[in-house]
Amino acid sequence: MARLAGRSPRAAPRSVDVARVAGVSQKTVSRVMNGEPYVSEGVRRRVLDAAEELGYRLNHAARALASGRTRSIGVVTLGTALYGPATLLMGVERAVRDTGYALRVVNTMEGDASGIAGAVDSLLDQGVDGIVISEPIEEEGDADLSLRTDVPVLVLGAPPPFTAPRVVTAGIVADRLARAVTEHLLELGHTTVHHLAGPARWYAARDRLEGWRATLAEHGRREPPVITGDWSASSGYAAGRRLAADDTVTAVFAANDDMAIGLIRALLEAGRRVPEDVSVVGLDDIPVAAYMSPPLTTVRQPFDAMVQDGFKRLVHAIENPDADPIPAQDLPVELVVRASTAPPPHRTTPEHPRVSL
Amino acid sequence: MARLAGRSPRAAPRSVDVARVAGVSQKTVSRVMNGEPYVSEGVRRRVLDAAEELGYRLNHAARALASGRTRSIGVVTLGTALYGPATLLMGVERAVRDTGYALRVVNTMEGDASGIAGAVDSLLDQGVDGIVISEPIEEEGDADLSLRTDVPVLVLGAPPPFTAPRVVTAGIVADRLARAVTEHLLELGHTTVHHLAGPARWYAARDRLEGWRATLAEHGRREPPVITGDWSASSGYAAGRRLAADDTVTAVFAANDDMAIGLIRALLEAGRRVPEDVSVVGLDDIPVAAYMSPPLTTVRQPFDAMVQDGFKRLVHAIENPDADPIPAQDLPVELVVRASTAPPPHRTTPEHPRVSL
DNA sequence: CTGAAAGCGCTAACAC
């Protein structure tokens, strides 16, 4: 049945209403709203004025239905306020707003049944034009995740072995983070470096683990057993208690700053001095890292550049389906040396009878 | 012009396609997809099977256009990875997924021209059914922000003087956070408490400032000059350098943990012991707070409960436009006493000759 | 440079 001849007074104005006021066709209004060429300046102004006067607001649902594109991109994040993921998400929001796309967010929680694939699915379901997966973690079953997607996908952080038609990745810093840390410690004179890793399911944790391992191997150093935490300061603390008992430990690389902080606390409580007895380095450079006692040596990832670069390439892939993808940019890693690292204690005989300096 | 008789093979299946396969009308498919009653079990199964077989996926844009509702809610956040805002956002994501709504995010950055109103506008523009404003800050011009919105709005964190048709707020912890801290310090025997506030534009900062001020007044204590930071550890450090120079300072309440951490570092560097010479308490209980040296005394906000409660009420307001709003729940504040607070140093002459107990 | 007509895929309202 016809809705009604004279629409309810409070109904939102439509483009035809604007057209009527401006004295043009509805299609012309559409042209103006989309910034299409071939509209004379005079008409454009009239339309804009009419729209303004009526308080016209384009209906995105109608546009999406008619055009088949939603002009929105979806992001899959972990449901945590962890520094890395949270910073990345904010970066994506910032990047997206400049492009005119809207942002839809869905998160996977660790141990989530449907996982990333489910999240991607729900995004596809909502009809996004592109997808960003931030800090992926490994799914339950298959190691090789194949995304059944026809929209471009950007993977931020350590890229898992995704199989998807149009994937773009960013943040090829991969093992360079771990390498920078490990080499710093080795250069300081430590015989070897211990590693407090992140949860094995996180690709970011694996990258660091492998980078550390490779660096040690290249330098012909013994690889001590790995300890695994869960990114939290409390897991770092637990690890620290174990490590403190072993006085061959002189250098530890924690996979993130939170764990490094917990670790240092445990070391200190056990009477091991940092950095005199043991050097500790974290990763992230969280805002408080510089204000620890001692100030934490750490590595910083170029989150902003990473997101910006990745996003630019994602949008390119969305808008130029057939063009070649833009190559990824090479991003710098920044080692921030502060006071939690130092040369190893001097060893005369079996043990270290030595004070600072 | 007609698109084409036999749709392109790769086109997504529509509900009519499902209907054809299931041997029912298109409307029945719609009923099944929406879980409407009055569909026999047999038909429902046939439809579901057909949908599954075809890989049918409901078109949300079409649904939104036809129904006038998008089943999505928008969130306005600050573009920061600060603990409070980030945690709140994650909470909202978690809450939203259980309700079947989709989430759209837009962020305001501090000093943003359009500010919250602009963000709300862009959300309205995208057609959301409800809006969440997390941790609002004051806009450029007007103090009294009136949102021209017809959808319900949930304000998380300190509610500003919003004027909007259908606002719901959550997190009435308001001055209780500051009160808990200030009273804790006073009970320890400190004559007064200094305050390192957050940026004045943040309503959350004001709440804390006022709570601290009120508590001091109630106890008849002198109110020391306020120092203002920007939530960062480095601003806390700067404040700490100033405070360290004044040895009448025995207790400081920092408006968040990051600033408290910077503050403590500055105090320590200046040779003032924490907590023996000066007690410091933060606010948030960030994950590393317990692993500082000394472990930080702080207050924790019930973020999860706050979001859950608020969100439940928002959805209620969306789905029952005419019903009375659900009253806000009273939320607890949790003071976490660790080692950064202690009774004030013993003073022999002018001041309080007293030790603990 | 501008306009007319025909849908996009779904839900709403009403029969049967």
Next chain:
DNA sequence: GTGTTAGCGCTTTCAG
């Protein structure tokens, strides 16, 4: 319980 009919407000295609 189920089907029919009319749009939702845009973009698209093709004529002018």
